[in-house]
Amino acid sequence: MTNPHAGWYPDPTGAAQQRFWDGEQWTNAIAAPTVIAVPVPVRPAKDWAQRHPAWTTLIVFWIVCMIWQWEWLAPTLALTAAAAWSIRWLRRRNARLAADAERQDALLAEGDERGIYGDYPPADAA
Structure with a gap:
């Protein structure tokens, strides 16, 4: 060995490893x-419809055929969707009104006139 310093060096046998030289041997x-x-990048998981495009197409086609065959089903689904949308809209509107009422109550408790009239005071009060 030409290097007298102790340390880790590539193995003189040519193996893909290192061997320790103690300074003498x-x-x-x-x-x-x-x-x-x-x-390795992991591909995002696919949902059922993406993993089974043939089955998805068949199921959608079957549903369309059933709606086409059963004339009563399309209006029933439309009315059900409209009712669900209306209920959701009413719940959001009531939540918004309740939040406005709470805010006005807090303003009234602080002595602010916006707690009495809200965001739209009468013309003579402004």
């Missing part, structure tokens, strides 16, 4: 090479 201490882990 090679020891039996062997270090495996450092393994660099390369992350």
Whole structure:
């Protein structure tokens, strides 16, 4: 060995590892090479419809045929959707009105006139 300093050096046998040189001779201490882990990108999981496009197409086609065959089904679904949308709209409107009432109550408790008239005071009060 031409290097008199002790340390880890490539194995003189040519193996893909390092061997320790104690300054006078090679020891039996062997270090495996450092393994660099390369992350592999993971594809996003597909939902059922993306994994089974043929079945999805068949099911959609079957539903369309049933709606076409059963004339009563389309208006029933439309009325059900309209009712669900109306209920949702009413709940949001009531929540908005309740939040406005709470805000006006807090303003009234602080002595602010907006708590009496809201955001639209009468013309003579302004």
